[in-house]
Amino acid sequence: MSFYGSRYFGDIVHGELGKDLFRYHGFVMMVAVAVLAFVMYMGCVILFTKYSYRHFLNRQRLEFWWTIVPMLLLVGLWFPSMINLYYMEEVKRPRWNFKAIGKQWYWSYEFCRNLDAPASSESAESISCYTIDSYMEDQQETFSKGGYRLLDVDNRMVAPADVQMTAFVSSSDVLHSFSLPKLLLKVDAIPGRINRLPMKASQCSIIYGQCSEICGVNHSFMPIVIEFIPEKYFVMWLEALN
Secondary structure, eight states: OOOTTOOSOOOOOSTHHHHHHHHHHHHHHHHHHHHHHHHHHHHHHHHHSSOOOTTOOOOHHHHHHHHHHHHHHHHHHHHHHHHHHHHHHOOOOOSEEEEEEEETTEEEEEEEEOTTSOOSSHHHHTOOEEEEEEOBOOHHHHHHTTOOTTTOBSSOEEEETTOOEEEEEEESSSOEEEEEGGGTEEEEEOBTOOEEEEEOOSSOEEEEEEEOSOOSTTGGGOEEEEEEEOHHHHHHHHHHHO
């Protein structure tokens, strides 16, 4: 979740994938700092010491190593990156399916239970689907409730936490982009096409996002808010809607 006065990025709630990406980014930063420090050190040695190598015409051994070492570093960065990339695209057997449809300038959500997956309870078997429209909340009402400016909506999408879901994203008019940074989710909403991505929040939380594709005059007023709650309460909420 987001908090006022925070000086840090919010915690990623994607679970194992978020931890893997966090470790990978730390590894990349470590390699980048090491390379920068080595290059600066060698530059100082060459320029400011009495030993000068500027007059050497060639050094085959040196050329060999400054070709091989960068290649090994790039392969070391490429391999875990490809593993994470394919893991992000892996779609496991979801229990719920959720569709976000971008419209000028609001989001329409459809949430359905996957009939091929076992239901979490008997009451969940009777749940089929629900649809809501989510507009940006009036700013005066947002301020009165202590909400976030330009980020709160009148109807939050509610979803079960710690449950595997599949997100289907499309658009009914122009290009949009469904973006939830703390869920590591960003997918284009394209008219006439449905993009699919796995989605799972590892804990109960309220996730904020926005449309990340210029889509018209009110592009800045298309916030996304998803509230993740325990699945049993989510089913009770659906029953109350029905």
